[in-house]
Amino acid sequence: MNQVDLKGRVAIVTGGARGIGYAILQRLMASGAKGVIWDRDATAIASATASLSSLGEVHGVEVDITSADSVGEAVKSTLGRFGTIDILVNNAGIAGANKKAWEYTPEEWRLVIDIDLTGVFLCCRAVVPVMLEKQYGRIVNIASVAGKEGNPNASHYSAAKAGVIGFTKSLGKELATSGVIVNAVTPAVIETDILKQLTQAHIDYMLSKIPMGRFGKTNEAAAMVAWLSSEDCSFTTASVFDLSGGRATY
Template structure:
């Protein structure tokens, strides 16, 4: 594992109790950062903290990203624990149920948008003022290749992730002279437990679109996010980094 220097930095990772978020938190702790895991699942947070505390300072906040007041409370909790916020990784998200656009339940559309797009906005709204006060920040938004290509039977997910890409570009421009860097990552399929929920036929279909002929690893996502969260990433903002094994139709 190549060393990325995040010593003395304080990072928030949303959806940090499992999957890609957990891997990102682990990599950041190994790189010297203190990490606050934000997640809606309090039980999973407790388990993650118990494991990750062996690597460094790990704090948790149970938070509903669809609620601005909940997010603001989590930000206050993080500041109370560490005194500052240097890094924000907006990782939390849901896939939603699959259906044709015209057959999608409007309530399901709203649910996916509330978590996947409103959530990152709420987090940026709460955290950016603290970064501006300190004159430093790194924000990494986890979008999806679906936000570029538009996956069939997943218009809500695709549209929400396209929104995350646009949010990244707008915020990056707004903060370009503030020493606060904002970038996005657009993964294809990453190997997590969510694959267990899919049919082998659907897994084979997704794999066929990846030229490397394999899915990404959580550790690969964590490595990219760690670099984007570091001081070494200093002249790249408002950018979108594919993590797709070569998949591209745009």
């Protein structure tokens, strides 16, 4: 494992209690960061904090990222424990059901948009002022190759992730001279429990689009995010990094 230096940094990972988020936090803490899990599942938080504690200080906060008030309280809890925030990885998200666009109910559409896109905005809205005070921060938003290409039977997810890409580019430009760096990662499918939310037909479709012929691994996502979260990432902002096994064409 290539080592990046995150010693003394405080890193929040949303949806950090399992899957990609857990792997990312594990990698950041192995690089010296103090870890903060923001998740909605209290049981999963307890399990994750227990298993990560061997790597260093870790703090868990139960939070609903679709609620500005809940996110605000999570910031207060994090600052109360560590006094600062250096890194924010917006990883939390859901896939939603697989249907044709016109078959989604408004409620199904809004749920995915609220968690996958508005949640990113609300977390950035709450954390950026903390980073601006010290003129330093690293924000990594986990988008998806679906946001570039548009997966059929996943229009709500594709639209949300396209929104994350656009938001990353806007926010990165707004913060370009502030010392706060903002980038996005666009994975193809990573092998996690999120696959359980999808139909086999949709899983087969997505695998067929990847030239490497396999899904990504959580440690591969974590490795990319670790560099984007470090001081070494200093002249790259408002950018999008592919993690798609050759699928992405731009």
